[in-house]
Amino acid sequence: MTTASMNTQQPLLEGRNVSKFFGGLAALTGVDFAVYPGEVVGLIGPNGSGKTTLFDCLSRVQTISAGEVFFKGQDITNKKPFQVAHMGLARTFQVIRVYNKLTVLQNMLLSRQYGNTSIRKLFRPYPDVLEERAHEIIHFLLLDRVVNEKAGNLSGGQKRLLEIGMALMPDPELILLDEATSGVNPTLIETIKDRIMELNQNYNKTFLLIEHNIQFIGDLCSRVFVLNYGQKLAEGTPQEIMENQEVIEAYFGADGGDDDDW
Numbered sequence: 545m546t547t548a549s550m551n552t553q554q555p556l557l558e559g560r561n562v563s564k565f566f567g568g569l570a571a572l573t574g575v576d577f578a579v580y581p582g583e584v585v586g587l588i589g590p591n592g593s594g595k596t597t598l599f600d601c602l603s604r605v606q607t608i609s610a611g612e613v614f615f616k617g618q619d620i621t622n623k624k625p626f627q628v629a630h631m632g633l634a635r636t637f638q639v640i641r642v643y644n645k646l647t648v649l650q651n652m653l654l655s656r657q658y659g660n661t662s663i664r665k666l667f668r669p670y671p672d673v674l675e676e677r678a679h680e681i682i683h684f685l686l687l688d689r690v691v692n693e694k695a696g697n698l699s700g701g702q703k704r705l706l707e708i709g710m711a712l713m714p715d716p717e718l719i720l721l722d723e724a725t726s727g728v729n730p731t732l733i734e735t736i737k738d739r740i741m742e743l744n745q746n747y748n749k750t751f752l753l754i755e756h757n758i759q760f761i762g763d764l765c766s767r768v769f770v771l772n773y774g775q776k777l778a779e780g781t782p783q784e785i786m787e788n789q790e791v792i793e794a795y796f797g798a799d800g801g802d803d804d805d806w
């Protein structure tokens with residue numbers, strides 16, 4: 545795995561001076577960052593620090609107020625969500641977005657990552673190759689037993705896995721995961737971790753992960769960015785970040801703390 549300091553490659557994803565204002569509220573101010581091919585990078589920060597807003601800007605579901613974003617060297621600052629999805633950038637959502645009344649397989653086939661998703665698509669013929677791909681991914685994510693189960697009956701962890709599966713359908717190069725362990729039991733957290741590692745190491749997928757579970761970050765990420773009040777507070781290895789006094793103060797106040805779940 546590569547780290548930025550030794551990396552002479554072009555970043556897969558790069559933000560320059562990214563800012564987002566909601567009226568008078570500065571959700572992001574002048575954020576610079578780069579994610580290189582093959583990395584698993586963590587994005588952490590206290591509640592309300594702008595993490596999800598950054599994902600919304602990168603996946604283009606929110607406009608960017610100032611600054612620029614590049615994906616594979618192309619300026620995507622003004623592209624539409626379906627355009628960046630087609631370029632190979634996928635994401636999941638902090639608040640799970642699956643169709644509860646549809647089965648796991650139907651959710652996969654409808655994956656909105658293609659953009660312009662309509663329920664009518666389910667009633668049109670779709671290529672066998674799409675269904676084959678859906679089954680392969682379902683198998684990879686250990687969801688075979690629930691393939692025909694309605695998504696609403698899945699556990700929190702199974703829903704998170706399904707969302708990852710939906711994100712994988714278009715075979716993206718970069719996957720942004722927003723709190724993939726939130727609402728997930730410890731066993732399935734291990735499954736999610738293991739699947740991310742496998743996707744990274746054997747399927748060439750690059751990840752940017754928003755997480756509050758610092759153990760998960762430590763196990764998976766080579767680098768971590770920290771946001772605080774919409775600005776980049778720090779950047780480094782998980783170890784460096786955990787020992788960074790400014791980061792500890794941002795999370796726990798000046799007297800620090802020892803909670804695993806940041």
Ligand SMILES: Nc1ncnc2c1ncn2[C@@H]1O[C@H](COP(=O)(O)OP(=O)(O)OP(=O)(O)O)[C@@H](O)[C@H]1O
Nearest residue numbers: 566569571589590591592593594595596597598638
């Ligand atoms: N659509 C919106 N309209 C107005 N304000 C928003 C909007 N989305 C986010 N914000 C504000 O922007 C700031 C950053 O929110 P964001 O959801 O990005 O934080 P976060 O780091 O993801 O937090 P959490 O860890 O709680 O998920 C907050 O003050 C939030 O209230």
Ligand SMILES: [Mg+2]
Nearest residue numbers: 595596597638
């Ligand atoms: Mg968030």
